[in-house]
Amino acid sequence: xxxxxxxxxxxxxxxxxxxxxxxxxxxxxxxxxxxxxxxxxxxxxxxxxxxxxxxxxxxxxxxxxxxxxxxxxxxxxxxxxxxxxxxxxxxxxxxxxxxxxxxxxxxxxxxxxxxxxxxxxxxxxxxxxxxxxxxxxxxxxxxxxxxxxxxxxxxxxxxxxxxxxxxxxxxxxxxx
Numbered sequence: 342x343x344x345x346x347x348x349x350x351x352x353x354x355x356x357x358x359x360x361x362x363x364x365x366x367x368x369x370x371x372x373x374x375x376x377x378x379x380x381x382x383x384x385x386x387x388x389x390x391x392x393x394x395x396x397x398x399x400x401x402x403x404x405x406x407x408x409x410x411x412x413x414x415x416x417x418x419x420x421x422x423x424x425x426x427x428x429x430x431x432x433x434x435x436x437x438x439x440x441x442x443x444x445x446x447x448x449x450x451x452x453x454x455x456x457x458x459x460x461x462x463x464x465x466x467x468x469x470x471x472x473x474x475x476x477x478x479x480x481x482x483x484x485x486x487x488x489x490x491x492x493x494x495x496x497x498x499x500x501x502x503x504x505x506x507x508x509x510x511x512x513x514x515x516x517x
Contacts (some may be wrong), residue, residue: 343465345406347459350450351405352457355395359407363387366442376440376478377427377502379493397423397452403466408441408454417445420454422462424432425474428499431508435462437473437489448452448479452488461491470512477505490515 344353365381366372367390398404405421413471418441425436437459439451462468473491475482486493491509498505 342404342406345362345461346411347453347457349393349411350454350457351409351411352454353409354398355391355407359416360384360391362442363391364441366418369443371443373438375482377499377504394419397446403435403462403468405438406454406458408439408450410445410450416419417442417450420451421458422466422468422471425472427502428474428497428506428508430497431472431474434470434472435466435468436506437462437491438469439485451481451485455489459511463516468513470510472508472510474506474508477507 342354344354363482364382364384365386365412370381373379373381382384393512394405401424404423405419405423407416408418408420409416418439422435422437425431425434439455441451450503460469462471475486475491486509489511491511494508494510496504496507498507
């Protein structure tokens with residue numbers, strides 16, 4: 342996996358040392374508020390998530406990057422591409438997503454990181470279409486999606502979780 346650089350961020354592969362920060366992000370109720378059932382994740386669930394993020398790169402040739410602030414080297418979360426198997430009605434699909442620590446909110450990092458991952462998806466991974474899925478009440482993510490050029494397609498409910506979500510999409514052609 343190649344790292345991606347933006348003006349302020351480094352998107353890189355995951356390291357074992359990242360678990361503490363990832364677990365802290367996943368343990369924050371406000372960060373997790375709109376993720377599936379809204380519950381926080383414990384350290385073991387975060388460790389499994391870290392293992393899964395590494396595997397997905399091997400399986401798909403794309404995945405979720407660890408996101409660092411270049412100036413400080415601080416890990417602030419993740420952004421990248423994943424297969425949204427939790428929502429069968431959109432499959433086959435690739436989703437652009439992000440999760441950042443609350444301290445990193447409001448600085449434009451989600452948009453900056455996701456834009457770099459989106460370019461990778463279209464230019465390097467050969468994707469023609471990317472979706473993004475958000476809880477219908479998550480207006481922060483809706484704003485990021487709009488900045489990325491994703492357009493709302495429809496609303497639905499995640500099976501099992503009962504979460505109402507909005508599905509947005511963008512094609513490579515619209516990336517123009």
